[in-house]
Amino acid sequence: MTQSLYEQLGGEPAVNAAVDIFYRKMLSDNRVSRFFEGVDMERQASKQKAFLTMVFGGPAKYTGKDMYEGHKHLIKMGLNDSHVDAVIENLGATLKELGVKNELIAQVAGIANSVRDDVLGRGH
């Protein structure tokens, strides 16, 4: 049997390793850091973990509606396609840093891209 994407990436330990690097990249990225201001770091990290679990193809707790609800307040702050691009870019850089193969990175980016419309509230 072929392994799922989540298994190939290394499952939960891989998610945990990725959260720390990914969240750090997001906080130091001027394009997106303002969306994190004043947010409790632990709570934010646990949301990142849920997000990464989903884009790793893991046991997802997110629905399209959750995605929309979770980002509604950010759309009011100006969240748009360019920020989603930044997220996907940081995600790719994180995985590269962890030594993940390009082919798997592309799959992860594909899943992240597939929720773009939900995140930005298109179709809601």
Next chain:
Amino acid sequence: MPTLIFEKQAYQRNPEETVLDCLLRHGVSVPHSCRSGVCQSCLMRSIDSDPPAAAQHGLKDSLRQQRYFLACACAPEGDFTATLSGPVLIRFPARVISVEKLSRRIARVRLDPAGAFDYRAGQFINLARSDGLTRPYSLASLPYTEDFLELHVARHEQGRMSSWIHDELQPGDEIAVSTPIGECCYRPEQPKQPLLLVGTGCGLAPLYGVIRDALHHGHTGPIWLYHGSRDREGLYLVEELRGLARDHDNFNYVPCLDSPAAGDEDVTVQRAHEAALARHADMKGWRVFLCGHPEMVKQTKIKTYLAGAALADIHADPFQSAAP
């Protein structure tokens, strides 16, 4: 409007109002301090239903299972019943051994807890005065070598508990203490890990416990303590810490003052967290302890994380107090 039943008495609660705010609005006096889910002085127990998850954040499993919750973080959906009593004892009597001035602003209080009192260096307890006024204070003592609980209390202008401790608390008095709380503790599993400790004012108290705990366990990695204060009155235990630094090659003590006066040539003139971040640019693999001024703790948590420390390796105790 949802109803809150507290100690068998019913109160109308505004939607989204916390249990604590509701009781205070009705003039009911209940223990509380930070009003932001940090200190656990507002601990209560739900009788009829599971409290919302947010109201149990940071509580020990044993308390969670028995439906204890934090009243200041609890805004349940509908009707709710709460009490201060429950199966787990949350307050114990302790006797005051001494109240000693370490400087004009800092008092060292030593307490003798009645019976065994298990804690880890760096945790904090809530002190409750007989009229119910309750405040959290960190433990500076070591559980296995010192048979007293030691607290360092800074006097706040018009601060109700801190002024009372400085001016009125006497040896022999009895005061109630809570079980120990918090995770600001040394972990002996990684004896080579570099440790950064930044404290302002009495933020030194838990760090003093953590450092001595680490040295006692034979920690071999570098230990850096930055202790900051606006003036000399807030820098205390200077000689003790210099002595520790002399005796232990891996322990470095950096006292910092915002605005030094004559005679302060022996300290670093910079804010403690800024001095620390300037010297240690790469925090990858470090364990970090941040205690004291809430804004300093918050900022430094982000900065040490961005400098490479893992979130799980950063322990932060903001000394949050509520506006009066």
